Amino acid sequence: MAKPKGQYRFSFGPWNIDEGADPFGPPVREPIPLQNKMKTAKKLGFDGMQFHDDDVVPDIDTKSASQIAKEATKIKTMLDSEGLVPEFVAPRLWFAPETIDGAYTNNSARLRAYAIDRTTQAIDIMNILGTTSMVIWLAREGTYIRESKVARKQVLQIRDAINAFLAYDPKIRILIEPKPNEPVDSAIISTIGHAVGLSYMSDDPMRVGCLVESAHSVLAGLDPSDDMAYALAHDKLWSVHLNDQGNMKFDQDKSFGSYNLRRAFNQVRVLEEYAYGRNGEWVGLDVKAMRTQKKAVGTKHISNSKQTFLYLLDKVTSLNTDLEAELIKARDYEELDRYILCHLMGKKY
């Protein structure tokens, strides 16, 4: 399917408008009801929303299947009335006491069963909301100390869980969102390469792909645009979480382009050049407001990130690629470097 170049649909999740708590301090902004977040999304020019299962059904573990279905139906009606499309649902597998030591790779069979069950509930919610995409961020599938788990076994446990979900609902697609660390010390599916490899191990590789998050690539010491290109080469880049990250610190979820504009430019470029979005893929943002923001200006990180993406898109489409090709041919990469910097800074070259 042809996609007009330069056209994108944007999405974010309700957790991206948050109350500002961090590990060292409590919330500093009043909570905002989901429907208001949807209205904000629409106002800021977003067409889609991403959800955790318990963004849709709060306190999901205390509710019966019929109660879950009833509440999910209410959210579906809300989405429709706000004119928004659900991009994906992700089971929140890192919050409940059952997942303290991992979800699909927990050392306890009873707790692994909880994680599988919770995920199939998320699939039921997807069906009610009307999306076939499930994102799994394998937050606690790793170790705090190496000796606590058997790594090879963990990989196979995750594969088996994925196979169970593929069989549970033949319509769904699974997007693996890798991250190298945090909350665990060392994640077992830590990079896009791991995620792609895992997809090929599944019973139906055509239905298992990836979500690349910029900050997660940087945390792994990798370039996000290269990770995107790698997934694109496998036809497995099915979503992105654009944001930014200052090197190997805690996961910062900074506004897109905030730390490294050139790195952001190359992400937009790789998406644009491969016509990302032609199969309906979304440009998702996974950004966090600074704790210093007051409630009234607590969504600027979202609108700013989208604007930066669009400004960088202008930089991508206005790049003199003939000149670039000439410099590549001459192997004058110093000059190419200078041209790119001048272009990004809006300086005459």
Ligand code: GLO
């Ligand atoms: C955290 C992740 C997280 C996921 C979200 C959807 O580091 O980026 O925000 O993207 O829970 O699965």
Ligand code: MG
């Ligand atoms: Mg993310």
